[in-house]
Amino acid sequence: MPLRAPLTLRSTPAPDLATLLLAGGKGTRLHDLTAQDSKPAVPFAGANRIIDFAMANAVNSGLRQMLVATQYAPRSLHHHLPTRWGHRFEPRGLQTRDGRDLYLGTADAARRCWAPLEAMGGDHVLILAADHVYEMDYTALLAAHRASGAAVTVAVDTVPRGEASGFGVMQADADDRALSFQEKPADPAGMIGDPDRALVSMGIYVFDRAWLRAALFDRPAGAMDFGHDVIPDAVAQGQAAVWQLPAGSSGRAYWRDVGTLDALRRAQLDFIGAPPVALPFAGPVSDWYLGRGSIAMPGAVVAKGARLTNTLVAPGAQVPAGLVTGDDPKEDARWFTRTDAGTVLITQAMLDSRAAHAHIRRSVTSPAPFKRRGLHA
Structure with missing residues (x-):
């Protein structure tokens, strides 16, 4: 638009x-x-x-x-x-x-x-x-x-x-x-x-x-x-x-x-539809609005299948498929920055930390490979 x-x-x-x-x-x-x-x-x-x-x-x-x-x-x-x-x-x-x-x-x-x-x-x-x-x-x-x-x-x-x-x-x-x-x-x-x-x-x-x-x-x-x-x-x-x-x-x-995460996100939502003032550098809303109250900043990529609600995706962040925000406040706050009003900030460093933790957890919980005992005549 x-x-x-x-x-x-x-x-x-x-x-x-x-x-x-x-x-x-x-x-x-x-x-x-x-x-x-x-x-x-x-x-x-x-x-x-x-x-x-x-x-x-x-x-x-x-x-x-x-x-x-x-x-x-x-x-x-x-x-x-x-x-x-x-x-x-x-x-x-x-x-x-x-x-x-x-x-x-x-x-x-x-x-x-x-x-x-x-x-x-x-x-x-x-x-x-x-x-x-x-x-x-x-x-x-x-x-x-x-x-x-x-x-x-x-x-x-x-x-x-x-x-x-x-x-x-x-x-x-x-x-x-x-x-x-x-x-x-x-x-x-x-x-x-x-x-x-x-x-x-x-x-x-x-x-x-x-x-x-x-x-x-x-x-x-x-x-x-x-x-x-x-x-x-x-x-x-x-x-x-x-x-x-x-x-x-x-x-x-x-x-x-726009000095808080909530104010920054909400102000950008004001520019969807009939903007309250002119944007100095206008462009398609689809370049930065993800739907569900969420904003992608320059260089951010959100994979198909991610579902983000009331979220700011920081510049350069690569959001993987399957990531969900906005449903579970405790889970949001565990990995990302979440305000009391419900705005979630995702950065690449936060995503990397989350992925590293998931990798370590998989390594710890995976069962040791089964070794067949040798048979003797």
Whole structure:
């Protein structure tokens, strides 16, 4: 089934804007999928990687310059980004900066990258997260920020209050001024006027350049994070506004943090049928959807006769005929990674361990060959 093509590139570039894409996340809750790769580099729905959504949004917003700050296991991103996206930016407009063992938080990454950001020009700095699936026109966010008069505008979405504890939670007044900010609170605050839902930060910000420079450098060097330090300070000063993600080309707003195995699998299932947003690199659903809620990542092969339910097959894994997942939680957890919600992750190393154990068991339980006694006259 064909998927919708990417959005059309703007005919005119966006205004001068310094853009930093934070792409260093380790993604520990994705378990073995990020053993040798960062979270933004994890495959998504065939030929896509998670980072490609932010890249497509940047291109479709007319941005022609971007600095990408990498950190954990950056090698594949340093190859992928210029190969797939370099031609969509100005000459040398797409740069990567390796921050392994260097950045001490998201805001510290911005501080250490300040010189190339300042060289991009413009009066505003756009900070993007590389590990979410969404569609956004960044120029609309920039326009809202300019109209607000605030020092920073935070892009936000709404989620059920019971699901908000994993996010930065905000409250805002009728004029979209931020009143409070809590980073991953145990008891999230509900929205004013809609207490069953919470307003959550998408990790996407537009700053006035001068204000951000002061926020980054008018404090001691060391660990510093946007969610823990910079945004709360802006809210406390009355200098923060919010901008809610509007409906996209599908007619509804869509934003997913795919930081867990369950979220990663379920988000890919959203792209079966009528996709909520365009895939940057569309292809046949049959290339990656196995049925029964299961996803095959690039290079994975599932033999005929295997029956997988709610399963992620990691890149390169060769699933043998007869393998069954999703029927017996204990058996799934014995050999594979299984979440409490029932998502199963299969890697080649897990399959090899299972096969080796089965071989040893057969060797131990097989009876010794029968030896006929010699007969004597």
